[in-house]
Amino acid sequence: MASAKQQYTAENIQVLEGLEPVRKRPGMYIGSTDERGLHHLVYEIVDNAIDEAMAGHCNLVIVTLHDDGSVSVDDNGRGIPVDIHPKAKKSALEIVLTTLHAGGKFGGDESGYKVSGGLHGVGSSVVNALSVKMHAEVYRDGKVWMQDYERGRPVADVKAKGETKKQGTLIRFWPDKEIFDTLDFSLVVIMNRLRQQAYLTRGITIGLLDEREKRSEEDQKYPRLYRFHFEGGISAYVQHLNDSKDVIGKPIWFEKEVPEGFVEVALQYTRSFQELVASFANNIHTTEGGHHMTGFKAAITRTINAYARTQSILKEKDENLTADDVREGLTAIISVRLKDPQFEGQTKSKLGNAEMKTAVETVVNEKLAEYFEEHPGEARDIVAKCTLAARARLAARAARDSVIRKGALDGMTLPGKLADCSSRDPSECELFIVEGDSAGGSAKQGRNREFQAILPLRGKILNVEQSRLDKMLVNNEIKSLVIALGVGIGEVKDFSKLRYHRVVIMTDADVDGAHIRTLLLTLFFRYFPELMEAGFIYIAQPPLYKINKGKEVMYAYSDEEKDKILKEWGVKPEELEIKDEDETAPVPEENEALTKGAKAKKDEPKKTARVNIQRYKGLGEMNPEQLWDTTMNPESRSLLRVTMEDAEQADATFTTLMGSEVAPRKKFIQTHAKTVKNLDI
Numbered sequence: 001m002a003s004a005k006q007q008y009t010a011e012n013i014q015v016l017e018g019l020e021p022v023r024k025r026p027g028m029y030i031g032s033t034d035e036r037g038l039h040h041l042v043y044e045i046v047d048n049a050i051d052e053a054m055a056g057h058c059n060l061v062i063v064t065l066h067d068d069g070s071v072s073v074d075d076n077g078r079g080i081p082v083d084i085h086p087k088a089k090k091s092a093l094e095i096v097l098t099t100l101h102a103g104g105k106f107g108g109d110e111s112g113y114k115v116s117g118g119l120h121g122v123g124s125s126v127v128n129a130l131s132v133k134m135h136a137e138v139y140r141d142g143k144v145w146m147q148d149y150e151r152g153r154p155v156a157d158v159k160a161k162g163e164t165k166k167q168g169t170l171i172r173f174w175p176d177k178e179i180f181d182t183l184d185f186s187l188v189v190i191m192n193r194l195r196q197q198a199y200l201t202r203g204i205t206i207g208l209l210d211e212r213e214k215r216s217e218e219d220q221k222y223p224r225l226y227r228f229h230f231e232g233g234i235s236a237y238v239q240h241l242n243d244s245k246d247v248i249g250k251p252i253w254f255e256k257e258v259p260e261g262f263v264e265v266a267l268q269y270t271r272s273f274q275e276l277v278a279s280f281a282n283n284i285h286t287t288e289g290g291h292h293m294t295g296f297k298a299a300i301t302r303t304i305n306a307y308a309r310t311q312s313i314l315k316e317k318d319e320n321l322t323a324d325d326v327r328e329g330l331t332a333i334i335s336v337r338l339k340d341p342q343f344e345g346q347t348k349s350k351l352g353n354a355e356m357k358t359a360v361e362t363v364v365n366e367k368l369a370e371y372f373e374e375h376p377g378e379a380r381d382i383v384a385k386c387t388l389a390a391r392a393r394l395a396a397r398a399a400r401d402s403v404i405r406k407g408a409l410d411g412m413t414l415p416g417k418l419a420d421c422s423s424r425d426p427s428e429c430e431l432f433i434v435e436g437d438s439a440g441g442s443a444k445q446g447r448n449r450e451f452q453a454i455l456p457l458r459g460k461i462l463n464v465e466q467s468r469l470d471k472m473l474v475n476n477e478i479k480s481l482v483i484a485l486g487v488g489i490g491e492v493k494d495f496s497k498l499r500y501h502r503v504v505i506m507t508d509a510d511v512d513g514a515h516i517r518t519l520l521l522t523l524f525f526r527y528f529p530e531l532m533e534a535g536f537i538y539i540a541q542p543p544l545y546k547i548n549k550g551k552e553v554m555y556a557y558s559d560e561e562k563d564k565i566l567k568e569w570g571v572k573p574e575e576l577e578i579k580d581e582d583e584t585a586p587v588p589e590e591n592e593a594l595t596k597g598a599k600a601k602k603d604e605p606k607k608t609a610r611v612n613i614q615r616y617k618g619l620g621e622m623n624p625e626q627l628w629d630t631t632m633n634p635e636s637r638s639l640l641r642v643t644m645e646d647a648e649q650a651d652a653t654f655t656t657l658m659g660s661e662v663a664p665r666k667k668f669i670q671t672h673a674k675t676v677k678n679l680d681i
């Protein structure tokens, strides 16, 4: 075939290299030799068939997981050319499968951007090198051609083995157990990948057949045969992602060839708050985004604002909708194809080609504006959804401002409940935020007044207000905290005024305590991240158990520690019954003698000898001295410094605690937006 010869000229096959380096350092070519690397082999071969489909020559790809551990992929494309390359004096098929970086598909012809991006840009020869065996069959010009390989080396020349009416290519390979940690393919993993590829390649049919007798437990949950075909392509993908959501109109879809390559976008707004925007470059999911994503975001922001202005939905005095406003509730897929994709970032999944920003931006600007012109009803719905998001954002700000407004906190005196310390040197001052008045009492009595301040917060109030972070700032408890810190909040924060360089959250070791801790961490994370970054936020570590043998007292801060102490004291945990404090007589805190007496009395009736364990359910159960010894005394206590990661975790927990919605806080504000004054959109 003339065209095949053209494709496989010497210039096109740029680097002719042996495959030894691939077997020596497989990780360099497929990323790793674990399960991920193993699956990469399948993707690499499938990508070739999908390229043929994208070139318009094939519409069916079938992947089979065989019972002998091999995988085969066949397509109904033109068939890899088999003619002899004049310089290499080898069949093109052999060159493709045995030469690193070779093959017409990597050449620079005008359809060159239709290449697969392959995470590591490798190719079928790498798969061959990492397989004990490979078998290739090409159906072309009425003949069947074949060649076999062992660890990348051809066993014999390409030869014809009969006639056929079929057209296409079949590749079967047996991954090498010397290379891979595991040879077990996961049907689920492959299925997900193929489904995604089918969405991204409109009109293609991808079949998947699992012929293995022994399947993993996970795989057994799924049938053995699949067929992925999406006439709608990424538009169907968007529809699928929005399956369970309340949508605004049909998915909007457009595509365009541009000098830089090819841009395809599908998007659909939903009435949810979730943003789901995924981008792909040459069918590779760019999880870290990149220039195509940036271009897309810029374009929707611009287009929606422009439309809202021309339609006078946004008035002259109104602020523009922000990029966040226009992405709330948006589901979109951006798919670009380009000649030389550059993958950057931590996981090499960020598109680095700057030219794709303008390419995507221009296409989306033009096509989306056009769509809005042609569908004014839908356009209005979308703009309304975005202005609603803006209103929620402004309401949140207004709610905050109502507490923050300069001077609002300034004039206020320190809260009455705060038992402040006498030192005015913030670097030595500590603020203990304590849950509940009773624990607050113990802490106030037990502390060192010189440098330790106590602020009791009433747990109940915090619990009730849990789902209303913005309201929280209007809550008196929190207001007290903000005033006690001395820094203000929002735009008028001033950290030079911070009154304590240690802020210690001291809550009970129970569910409520954990809840309040989460809430406080969330508050710090969202409103005082600076304190967190500076390492000023701590969590107190009160003991979980008091263990005593006669007069000897030990505190255990974890179950492991408790067991360790018991072991040291020669007690088997089973022999002990653990008492909750409230099952025993309350211990009067003030009277030292009485306290001792009570302890002694408790010791006596224990049939299991002298060792006694008491589980603390709350800080309030400790007397001031105990609280000082175990939790507050800088000499003997341990504090947990809160990191940004802890806080992020808390923030996430907080969000899930409040329900399944992704932005419940916004939802709350939204439903209450009408009640917030000074809002005028």
Ligand code: TSJ
Pocket (backbone or CB within 6 Å): 001, 003, 004, 007, 044, 045, 046, 048, 049, 052, 073, 074, 075, 077, 078, 079, 080, 081, 096, 097, 104, 105, 124, 168, 169, 170, 171
């Ligand atoms: F590369 C491979 F072995 F991994 C592989 C390639 C595996 C599979 C399953 C399919 C393919 C493949 C390659 N399918 N279709 C093609 N097509 C070509 O290589 C081809 C055919 C004809 C012409 C032409 O110009 O006539 C050009 C090409 C690149």
